[in-house]
Amino acid sequence: MTKQEATSLPVSHLLRKYVLQHRMGFVLLSLALGILIWQGITLTGWVPAYLLPGPFEVAARFWRALLDGTIPRHFFATLQEVVPGLLLGSVTASVLGYLIAKSHVLERLLSPYLVASQAVPVVAIAPLLIIWFGPGITSKILICALVVFFPVLVNTVVGLRAVPQNLRDLMRSLRARPWQMVWYLEIPAAMPVFLGGLRVGATLSVIGAVVGEFVGADRGLGFLINVARGQYDHPLVFAAVLTLVGMALALYGLVLLAERRFLRWQIPNIPR
């Protein structure tokens, strides 16, 4: 592949190769450009500084909140909702997804509820869950799990349906036991699509936690945003939002790492 790209010379190819080789550098460049534009807008004075604080003001506020423990405290409070919620949601979704992929009866019985649960926005259910399970961590975990559930479920079903019939026949002709069918064929074959669902789920889980904290909580980054907004501490709002973005990106990155580990056979040109 690299050989072909080197011999054919279109500029787009060279550019693409260059971008791939310097991926990290380009991420930094894009960040720097964004910050520059942001700073530019605040300097022109079109937007009052108390509505849109400049990047350096936000960075300073972030630093202060980091040192006085505000950000870490709320960060870990949110993380304690996001991670168990993600696990709970994806485990139940993959188990149920497996059963649905195997049984058309179950699929027909459950799909109205599944689709309905998707049609109702989380924001609408969140208050109910908080009434039922209290303003503590349980209700937030459940909200996260609920948001994660659907994409993981759908991808589990799609992934399992795509397991090649030829390989099923092979396993049957080798007299594989049912658990061997799952472990040696279905799990690895469905893994690419499943991890795609988990990638979406990981970022949605963060959103779920924030929604829950907005509705009713006494800690977490969503709660912090609410409080800071009430105090017109807009730099802190920005700092909390950026922390959330960081958390979502980190979770997304973890799934990407899992993909690199489990899907090595799919990714071309990764040295083994």
Added chain:
Amino acid sequence: MMTFEVASPSTALQPYLRVDDVGMRYPNDNGGIEALRGVQFDLHPREFVCVLGPSGCGKSTLLRIIAGLLTPTHGEVIFYAPAASRISLVFQDANLMPWRNVRENIALPLILQGMPRAHALQKADVWLEIVGLQGFGDALPRELSGGMAQRVAIARSLIQEPGLLLLDEPFGALDALTREKMADELLRLWQEHRTTVLMVTHSISEAILLSDRVLVFSSRPGRVVLDLDVNLPRPREEEMRYTSEFGRLARELRRAITD
């Protein structure tokens, strides 16, 4: 039935299996498609039998019935060999697991039988060498050519030392030269390991070169229209393709297929 047994060189032996009046009808909206009707033949231990016939004559269906992947709608397949003996099926596509490397693919049957992984991988290394793929143990299936992949599939099927090897056009997806080479290698492997083989093929010369007997199937519904002994001496070589006996057999088979 009786006359057939007298004609066969291995009369004294009990057959390995008997395909007894097997019929297969796939259901559809107007009465079903009849793939096989009244298929009847014996397979003797250590015999190499090829099945020839036009496409769509139910040859693959027959193999899948013998392998136990399908249940016939009529008749049955009777095994006289010990029940423990294994059946191994090789498909037209190599059908490797893309996430397992070559060594792990070859070892799969043993691992499924419960052999410890390390031991199974060791045995796979032996088979890698037998099929001439030493050094490719860590390669992934997508890095292999069609011929190499099919060799991995054959190693995977032979590693469990099957009593019966079913080959469903195993070289159908390969180019002509690779195909001849693979046929030679299969012959060599069979001469060393001597299992009972039933192979579906489209190639008349391949069938003659490899087998003790050739069964010719009619088009749908598939039936055995000719059961021809191939009495060429073994070991056989490529050169035999140009002998007059080979030509005579080829003509006879060709006539049976076109009829």
